[in-house]
Amino acid sequence: MASLVIQTSFLGDMVLTTPLLDRLARRGPVDVVATPQGAPLLAGHPAVRDVIVYDKRGIARGWRGLMRTARAIRWRASGEARGATVAYLAQGSLRSATLAAVAGVPTRIGFDTSAGRALYTRRVHFEPASHHAERLWQLASEADDDARPASPLHPRIYPSVNDHAAAATLLTSAGLPSGAAILILAPGSVWATKRWPHYAELAVALHQDARTENARVVIIGGAADGNVAREIAQASQAAGVPLPIDATGRLSLLGSAALLARAGAIVTNDSLPLHLASAMGIPTVALFGPTTLALGFGPLAPHAEVLGLEGLSCRPCHAHGPMTCPLGHWRCMRDLSTGRVVDAVADVMRVAR
DSSP: OEEEEEOOSOHHHHHHHHHHHHHHHTTSOEEEEEOTTTGGGGTTOTTOSEEEEOOTTTTTOHHHHHHHHHHHHHBOTTSOBOOEEEEEESSOOHHHHHHHHHTTOSEEEEETTSTTGGGOSEEEOOOTTSOHHHHHHHTTSOTTOOOOOSSOOOOOOOOOHHHHHHHHHHHHHTTOOTTOOEEEEEOOOSSGGGSOTTHHHHHHHHHHSTTTTTSEEEEOOOGGGHHHHHHHHHHHHHHTSOOOEEOTTTSOHHHHHHHHTTOSEEEEESSHHHHHHHHHTOOEEEEOSSSOGGGSOOOOSSSEEEEOOTTOTTOSOOSSOOSSOTTSOOHHHHTSOHHHHHHHHHHHHHHHO
16 A cells, blocks of 8 residues: 655654654555655655655645646656555645645545644544654554554654765864764754754853763754854853864755764754754753643653753743744743753763763
């Protein structure tokens, strides 16, 4: 039985969809509809036959683009019929549901809370208390099947040999000896209120703490995070500690994952690097401000700590994190201390040894 998964949401959601892909691959071929940004995350994934790129905000915008994508769902580039009999709507918009229906996939399964649910042939209860990876995994359960994963779910992505080589080259070009310890900081997020404001102070504190001083700090993120990386470097220079290695905008998504595979730990906001670290099994310290674990997007790495400012009645204030604090104080991030983060880094590294 061939399956189709439509996942055109955020990049972190694509990573969290991979346990569902693994489950479906045991039944037959799996094709995935992804955005141009999300598609590279599935490169080399053994559970995926084909990735169908749906540029819903670009060249495939509008009804004509949807129809072209529907044809790609029906037919492979070779002219062979894909034969998908079930579509799993991991992204629950009306547009995604329409795409599956127009493509003629007879069975369409998604959450009972989704905007496109009117076009589903079966609706799965959206369980707010579950991790989102498990919620997505449950889409593949048969009707009346309330099975749970036999073991904790772990997302998987597969950096290539070239991705690992790019990560190694970046470190050696910065003068880092082979095998030297690194700690990764991921200060960015699309959502402004998710960005913890004390990463520069943290980089200095990590080098000054005896438990972590021997590890070189590496900063990852997109090109837009370069300004934060420079602020961190300036603070390190002023404090007389080794400058961080700036990897922002220099690696692909899977190249960043390959870099994570070399790290002793990562400190990250509630954003994509958190999920990349889970996929690579890296000790993780996750900083949650406007969002909380209760929303279902916490780390799935074997060794992880989640830090947040408890006791704030305004948390969570948004499903993703607004661009500005609704109350104007932003205490959820401002008051989360650097000392707590340093202690958490030392803890996850110690437990992981």
